[in-house]
Amino acid sequence: MHDSFKSKARLDAAGKSYEIFRVDAVPNSARLPFSLKILLENLLRYEDGVTVKRADIAALANWDAKAEPDREIQYRPARVLMQDFTGVPAVVDLAAMRDAMSALGGDPNKINPLQPAELVIDHSVQVDNYGSDSALELNAQLEFSRNRERYRFLKWGQQAFDDFKVVPPDTGIVHQVNVEYLARVVFGREVNGVLQAYPDTLVGTDSHTTMINGVGVLGWGVGGIEAEASMLGQPVSMLIPQVVGVKLSGRLPEGATATDLVLTIVEQLRQHGVVGKLVEFYGPAVKSLPMGDRTTIANMAPEYGATCGLFPIDDETLDFMRLTGRSDEQVALVEAYAKAQGMFDADGTFEADFSETLELDIGSIVPSLAGPKRPQDRVPLTEIKASFAGALKTQNAERGVDDRPAVTTEIDGEQVAIGDGAVVIAAITSCTNTSNPTVMLGAGLVAKKAAALGLKVPAWVKTSLGPGSMVVTRYLEAAGLMDPLKQLGFHVVGYGCTTCIGNSGPLRPEVSKAISDGDLTVASVLSGNRNFEGRVHPEVRMNYLASPPLVVIYALAGRMGFDPYNDPIADDADGNPVFMRDIWPTQAEVADTVSSFLGQDDFRSTYADVFAGDAHWQKLEAPAGKVFDWDPSSTYIQEPPYFQGIQMEPEPVQPIRDARCLAVLGDSVTTDHISPAGSIKADSPAGHYLVEQGVAPGDFNSYGSRRGNHQVMMRGTFANIRLRNRMAPGTEGGVTLHQPSGEQESIYDAAMRYQAEGVPVVVIAGKEYGSGSSRDWAAKGPRLLGVRAVIAESYERIHRTNLVCMGILPLQFQPGESAESLGLTGSELFSIGDLEDGNAKQVEVTATHADGSEVRFQAKVRIDTPNEADYYRNGGILHYVLRRLAVA
Template structure:
């Protein structure tokens, strides 16, 4: 390794000597933002004269905050974090690469994580059962019965791969476990025989990896394919970013929560525009924010569009590490290292040169919700009733239905009415909020006051509590707040993401029937981070994000159409009206509960045997061996076809000729629309495949649970029930018109017909194509459907990268151009020329209509870095890595 700046030095902490690379050895480093200091240290430590050169280090040290990103660097995160939905296909790909390595004559053991890779199984538990103490155990039993093959595969991976650890199911949500247990903040690790100290950094196969930014750890979400390459020692190729500084001042007012604060930040930063940029929070108010508030804000980085939302290391960080049971030695290392490197904010005055600065006086934050379709659409609680009524009219107008009278039905011996705007799901869910003791205890206090007034939850509301980690259950129990929560139906249903990722489980049959009979537009209220259409539940069209205390409030109200500050929630046991103000706790009450009931013992006990798992996990058998014995009969795990027939040298990049459009899409098409997610319908291509393979509809499980089987996933790509393909007007879901005959088919069936005829496919879209979660299958699925290119007005960062990494060409309309302005219908035949073996910055697209008329336009090539050019030339990043290792 090189050390051009003589930055190598030593740091003595608690009787140990660590090798470090000092930032002050490089001129100008003191003025850099916190995130840039981390990047600078990373380059100093990995300088090798090839992937990291002196000029790269100087480019970061002399960073121009105002310059547009143009300089590429090779960044190596310290570890990789995965959840099981994205982690299973990542491990499947690694297993397939071992087979492919053998076929190329290489050593399969080279396919092995070279740095810590940690996977938390948290995405598989569904809310099938709720409202009873038995719900947790019953849901866990169902989870294991449905996912046995996947879990056996992961247990195989745990023994087959080095540096790979699995946190078993029913333990916690990945990002909460990361914050509460896995995060090092500063690594102390032996590298090539030398004990080194360096910043804890990571990439994760989930966009909300940014939650770790709250504790001063730089991390963000990437696609599973990028994570796999990183595990295999490949650097993350990135452009030196712009950094937006957000100065926080003031103090949260009475009645406002961290959730209200983050919804305000999401709205503000979305309006400003921070996509592709780093965001750092600083200023006097940061010192007043406990770690739970910081991680809530950091978690929703994807919602405000930033790559990361980083907080400084300070005394609160050290206190949190002590609270969560980290060793005295580790806390001492974090403190000594951060101070030695100028990364410690001792008094709230740490400030840097930023590309842009924004300021938020948090005393102006008001209680809020966000919805009904996007997290950035904040609505002040004072305006929720009017906002809901306007949104309802809009949603019904889009559906072409009129508001209908409520449907009368009977539940639990009561005659009730379910109408438009009925809250049919109220879920305390998602690490965004469950990691924050103040809002969780706040929810418990609301429940306690409500139960004392004799309030209850209407029977059409499906209530659930997914605590995020066992720690939350412990402190709620110690505070005496679990019983009132359960009295309102908020029993623990599982230690996983549950409703936040759409694992809501079925509604009551009576509720589903009422929705169908009345063609109702009903709502959910959840303490999650995403409320995109079709995500939470297939029968629920309006979804609102809210703090856990407000989730309890709306569960009791049972409807969106009420004014929380004016209308009563319900009547008490004496017939008196009860208002939200009557059951809302003060900040002092919440603070007292946090101080009294959240202690270090809760964390040390909960995480004492975190990798051991329960009896179900311990009793699970798993195959042995360095290569996986694929089972042709499995409907969960199959060997993917990516490497079939691979040769050592890639084919040259050729023009795309005579392509047909699979889908012509509008703005804000998310990865939830593209990637298979949620329940599998029996009459869908995926459902028919499973039935053909002997799987009964009751055992379909979710798309997410079957991500290790490409046959299911490619059939579910573009199959979201809310997808609107302009090529097939009047339809919803994965429907298209096959060209040139115009026959209406599922997108999957049309794609298979094109492939059989040797016809490539493309997709055309509007603005923000691929916004949402960092889902690898949103890129893998289209590639397997034969999609060779996407032409969009703009892309979300992660999805654009994932397309390149799967060998799909991302093209962007020129400014001012769009499918509409160019008169494209999707019925044309398309030719894309001038690729220059993937190096072109612009290409020529020719669209030929059925009458022979042509339209030509130029499109920008969004292969943004030299490394991405190589990935595209090889047909994808995994092919590139495999060939490099085999050589």
């Protein structure tokens, strides 16, 4: 290794001596934002004269804050974090790469994590049971029965791969477990026989990996394929980014919560535009923000569009580490290292050179919700009644329906009327808020006051409490708040990511029938971070994000169409109206409860034996060996076809000729629209496949649980029930028109038909294509359907990268141009010109109409870095890595 700047030094902390690479050895580094200091240290530590050169280090230190990013660097995160939905296919790919490595004549043991890799099983529990003390155990039993094959496979992976750990199911949500336990903040690790200290950095296979930014750890979400490459020692290729500073001042006013603060930040940063940029929070208010508030804000970086939302390391960070049971030695190392490297903000006054600076007085924050279908669509609580009415009118107009009367039905012997705007799901869920004791205990206090007045939740509301870790249950019980939550139906249903990712489970049959009979537009209110169309529940068209206390309020009201400030929530046991103000706790009440009932013992006992798992996990038998024995009859785990017939040398990049369009899509098409998610319908291509394999519809499980089977996933690609393909007007779901026949069929069937005809396919889209969660199947699925290129007006960062990493060409319309402006309907033949072996920055696209007339336009090639060009030339990043390792 090189050390051009003589940065190698010693650091003594807690009785140990560590090798470090001092950032201040590089001129001009002191002015850098914390995030760039972390990247600079990374380059210093990995300088080798090949992937990292002296000039790269100097370029980062001399970063021009205002300039457009144009300098590529190679960044190597310290670890990789996965959850099971995205982690299973990653481990499947690694297992398949071992087979492919053998086929190429290489050593399969080279396919092994070179950095710590941790996977938390948290995305598979579903809310089948709720409202009872038995809900947790019943849901856990169903989870294991549905996912036994997947869990056996992960147990195999834990023994087959080095430095790979699995946190078993029913422990907590990956991001909360990461914050409370897995994060080191600073690593102390032996590297080539030398004890080194360096920043804890990571990439994760979930977009909300950014939650870890709250504790001063630089990390963000990537696709599973990028994460696999990182595990295999490949650097993350990136342009030195712009960094936006957000200066926070003031204090949260009475009645406002961290959720309201983050919804405001999401709205404002989305409007400003921070996509592809790093965001750092600083200023006088940061020092007084507790860690729960910081992680809430950091969690939702994908919603405000940033790569990350970093907070500094400071005294609050150290206090949080002590609270969560980190050792005194680890806390001492973090403090000594961060101060030595200029990465510690001692008094909240540090200001760096930022590309832009925005300011927010958090004293202006007001209680809010966001919805009905995007997290950036914040609505002040004072305006929610009118906003909901307008959104309902708009949605009904889009559907071509009029206002409809409520449907009367009987539930548990009671006649109830369910109408438009009924809240049928009220879920305290998601890592965003369940990591924050302030809002969780606030919800408990609302429940306590409501229960004391005899308020009850209407029978049509499905209530659930999905804590992000067992710590939450411990402090709610200690504070005496679990019982009142249960009185309102908020029993613990599982420790994992539930409603926020569509694992909300079925509604009561009476409620489902009322929705269907009345063609009703009903709502959910959840404390999550995502509320995209079709995500929460297929029968629920309007979804609102809210703080946990507001979730309780709307559960009690059972309806969206009321003004929480002026309309009563319900009547008490004596028939008197109860208003929100009657049961809302003060900040002082919440703060006293937090200080009285949140302690270190909760964290130490929760994580004392975190990798052991419960009795279900311990009884689970798993195969042994270093190479996986694929079962061709499995409907959960199948060997993917990506490496079949792979040769040592890739085929030359060729122009794309006479392709057909699979779909013409509008703006804000999310990875939820593209990637299979949620339940599998019996009449869908994936449902037909499973039935053919002998799987009963009751055992379909979810798409997420079957991500290790490409046969299921490719059939569910572009199959979201809310997808609108402009090629098939008047339809919703995965429908297209085959060309040139004009026959309507499923997107999957059309894609298979094109493959049989030897015809490549493309997809056309609008702005922000691929926004939302980092789903590798949003790129893998299209690849298996034969998609060779996507032409969009703009892309979300992670999805564009994932397309390249799967060998799909991302093209971008020129500013002001779109499918509509060019008159493209999807019926044309598309040809894409010379890509200059993947190095072209612009390419001509020719669209030929049925009458032979042509539309020619220039498209920007969104292969953004030389590394990405290598991936594209090789047919994808995994092919590139495999070929390199085979000859190493």
